[in-house]
Amino acid sequence: MADWLKPFKDFWERLRGAKAEATPFPEIFDQFQALLQDHQRVMELIADLGEKSGGEYIFDRKYLVDITNDLHTLLLHLVNSLNLIAGKRYMDLYATLDRVFLPLEAELRGRLSLSEEMPLAVPLSALPLDHPELTGGKANTLGRIIQSLKLPVPDGFVITTRANRRFLETNRLEERLHAWLESWAAGEMDEEQTARQIQYSILAGLLPRGVLHEIKQRAVPEGTAWAVRSSAYGEDGELTFAGLHETRLNVPPSKIPSACKEVLASLYSPAALSYRKEMGLVGEEAAMAVLCQETIDSRAAGVIHTLDLSDPTGNSLVIYASLGWGRTVVGGDSADRYVVEKDPPHRVKNMEVAAKERMFRPKSGGGEEEVPVPADLARQPALELEAIDTLVKWALSLERYFKRPQEIEWAQAQDGSLWLLQSRFMNIPRMELPREQDIYEVTSHYPVKIAGRGTVAHAGVGAGPVYQVYSDASLNRFPEGSVLVIRYTAPWLTPIVPKAAAIIAERGSAAGHLATIAREFRVPTLVGVEGASDLLKDGTMVTVDTKQRIIYEGRVKELLRYELVAAPAFEEAPEFRQLRRVLKRIAPLNLIDPAAPEFTPQGCQSVHDIIRFIHEKAVEELMDLPRFMKRFKGIKVWSLTSEVPIGLKILDLGGGIDPGAQGTKILAENITSLPLKALWSGVAAPGVWSTEPVPVDFKGMMSSLTKTRAEAPGSTTYAGFNLAVISDIYMNLHLRLGYHLNLIDARMHPEAQHNHIYFRFVGGVTDMTRRSRRAHLLAQILSKYQFKVDVKGDLVVARVLHLPQEEMAERLEVLGELIGFTRQLDIQLKTDEDIPQFLESFFQQHSPADKSPSL
Amino acid sequence: MSTEKLKILVLDDEPIVCKRLAPALEKLGFEVDTFTQSLEALHQIQETNYDIIITDLKMKGVDGMRFLQEAKTKNPATEVIVITGFATLETAKESFQKGVFDFIAKPFKLSEIQEVVTKVAAKIRGAKA
Secondary structure (H helix, E strand, O other): OOHHHHHHHHHHHHHHHOOHHHOOHHHHHHHHHHHHHHHHHHHHHHHHHHHHOOOOEEOOHHHHHHHHHHHHHHHHHHHHHHHHHOOOOOOHHHHHHHHHHHHHHHHHOOOOOOOOOOOOEEEHHHOOOOOHHHHHHHHHHHHHHHHHHOOOOOOEEEEOHHHHHHHHHHOOOHHHHHHHHHHHHOOOOOHHHHHHHHHHHHHHOOOOHHHHHHHHHHOOOOOOOEEEEEEEOOOOOOOOOOOOOOEEEEEOHHHHHHHHHHHHHHOOOHHHHHHHHHOOOOOOOOOEEEEEEEOOOEEEEEEEEOOOOOOOOOOEEEEEEEEOOOHHHHOOOOOEEEEEEOOOOOOEEEEEOOOOOEEEEEOOOOOEEEEEOOHHHHOOOOOOHHHHHHHHHHHHHHHHHHOOOEEEEEEEEOOOOEEEEEEEEOOOOHHHOOOOOOHHHHHOOOOEEEEOOOEEEEOOEEEEEEEEOOOHHHHHOOOOOOEEEEOOOOHHHHHHHHHOOEEEEOOOOOOOHHHHHHHHOOOOEEEOOOOHHHHOOOOOEEEEEOOOOEEEEOOOHHHHHHHHHOOOOHHHOHHHHHHHHHHHHHOOOOOOOOOOOOOOOOOOOOHHHHHHHHHHHHHHHHHOHHHHHHHOOOOOOEEEEOOOOOOEEEEEOOOOEOOOOOOOEEEHHHEOOHHHHHHHHHHOOOOOOOOOOOOOOHHHHHHHHHOOHHHOOOHHHHOOOEEEEEOOOEEEEEEEEOOEEEEEEEEOOOOHHHOEEEEEEEEOOOOHHHHHHHHHHHHHHHHHOOOEEEEEOOEEEEEEEOOOHHHHHHHHHHHHHHHHHOOOHHHHOOOOOHHHHHHHHHHHHOOOOOOOOOO | OOOOOOEEEEEOOOHHHHHHHHHHHHOOOOEEEEEOOHHHHHHHHHHOOOOEEEEEOOOOOOOHHHHHHHHHHHOOOOEEEEEEOOOOHHHHHHHHHOOOOEEEEOOEEHHHHHHHHHHHHHHHHHHHO
């Protein structure tokens, strides 16, 4: 155990010694408050880490180590506090802490790569993106294209570098290989000799059983044809081994293992060896993964260059196309050449149709064959305009994402569908580029629209016409490559983030949900830019440089080119990769539903899960009022007297109730807790609380009659009490209304970054269909108010973060009204068609916080 | 702004710091040289006069405090900005006693250091004018 952990261990030992029952109430009370504070602090640290991944901050490894230690300390505090409050019923959480933090700390010491926990094979669709050392560069790029850009890539799997290493181990090849390479480096053997010996022993080796099993499981169904190629670490990244390693096409599943060995052996071909020597990589361990993908039987195929090397300052890209498989283009045969403008509407500037002589196609029984191009096709363009248009869009989004000019391989199947095969950084000879201009000098001549405003959520440069979005309707019309300008960073904007060249929001924080999404898709994003929607009119061409926080009018082409070819893409730096790997063990929230079977210490997968669990359980302890009051006779619990018959009990942690209040009964005006006050003004608003019973139709009635209380979620835990635990700026409220269970946890600090609302709604009196109908209605309403909403059956979980006090108050008031509004809604909502009508009636009374409430 | 560019030297043993700072400062119109080895940087300041030096404190070999002292002795007009992940009141005090212009704790925002550099550049230009 590390030294800094000792005080906690001591503390815990002392705690263990004491009897839980003996813990006096004031101490429990203090622990609960400390727990809330620690919880808040952890949330802030998580947000802080997320912000750092946006590129605006300069941080080093020490920062990651420090913050992980801080988190570990806070989590120990939290587990201690919970055990104190709950009479040591959560001792399992100590093991959970170890399970989450030990790998995290190993990751920071750099000891985790290629460890035993890494798989031998992974499907392309679920590649761990921040482990390029496991799957190699080429596969990593494809994984990103599939997961982030959602472009069609032929399905497949990767045999990992760990499988390769195991192959070397089981065949006792490692040392021999090393010896041969050494004598080659010392000049004792020539390239040819070395290559022959190494390749022979690799081809003679046996693939380990585990690897064979993985291949058999994944290369299905029988009868499919596979492309098997190398994916070396470093390949297609900064170094390009293009063409040096073997590719086997049209391989039947049974031949994949031998194709794999051939690909592995190609890592040691004479050409690959001398290339590595030239690049100074001989001493480096060659880490090779093997990529297996279903073969596309292509009618046409080719390559795209997103920078026209014959005219590097022009704003065009070039598509090369030929018939059959793409190797004629890659191999240098004559191909059609289309030069297309990168700006919309992507005019084809120039088209040269080549005289095509030969093509490659799959040979029956595996492999490929060369055939002459039929005479009638030889002088026809290989591509139609529509396909060109699609390829251009793909090329631009690839270049936007990878932030470097791209060389892209594509194929068009016999049925006309287009596929993306590969994308890598273009190799640009220095001489092709014009003399580097002084970037400061050039940009200073462009007119500036906005400078020095806002916070950077993701660093980068993007240009396009401004497009403002107010509602879902304009969402669908968002033109690819535009600059998205919005007032709020609402989660419903997520689908258009990957299409945006840049994002500018008037509100929101760099730790919010949209910022996280923008980082995932690497879209340059500025939040908190006051007045942006007035200053940036629809259709105006702008260039957004979030690294300098400047928005220029017009297209600053020199700056765009500078970013593309000169400035390093920080996202690929090892420090940022490490940060993202660390974040993956910290930030994701997997435990959403507290009633789910995995809502246990064992079910916690991330730091966020652990604190979510602790918070839920600590509150649950306090909410178990009957037991609680038995344990602590004499604690003060207020009762709220109101026209709204909720029967609310209030436990004040400090500053939540007017100090002048007497006795045990208070009125709404005695509430000084900001969140409860805001919520109550919604609950008690005129017309919201209709006490007349809603007529129950037959189906609804039957369902409510047959339902026993035990079936209602959470009924055993919170039975009979409506309780708010409050302070001046905090509220945790449990409301059971009929069969509905509402939970609201909210903080309204003067500084926006400390604020949140967490809302959970579950249960109901009718059948599941109606209850989930109501859940979807709630989700639609809440997302209009920028809540991030998750719906699972009839459970609704909504969160909103980091808005200023008054905007949090607005939303709590709406929640108060919603509680009244939806009280018996599932009975009234008979069909899905009823939803729009209810939405309309709600929005008629309440206008959402955005400019336009239109749906 | 004058056509004469101000020269900046960045010294930090974490390559990522140099890699990120250089383009951010070049875009503001400075000429930037970066070093990850303090010894190399020490040689460099014997050859070239820098207007601004941005240095880490804790490094292998010659540490930042000694480096900035050498730099100040060599050219008292050089303005120094300290960036460090080990920010304490003592190191801050010591830095300021040694005539440091500003002291920034890591991690910091690019915009933060851009602001400080712009400020110190204005001071240097004012003194030159």
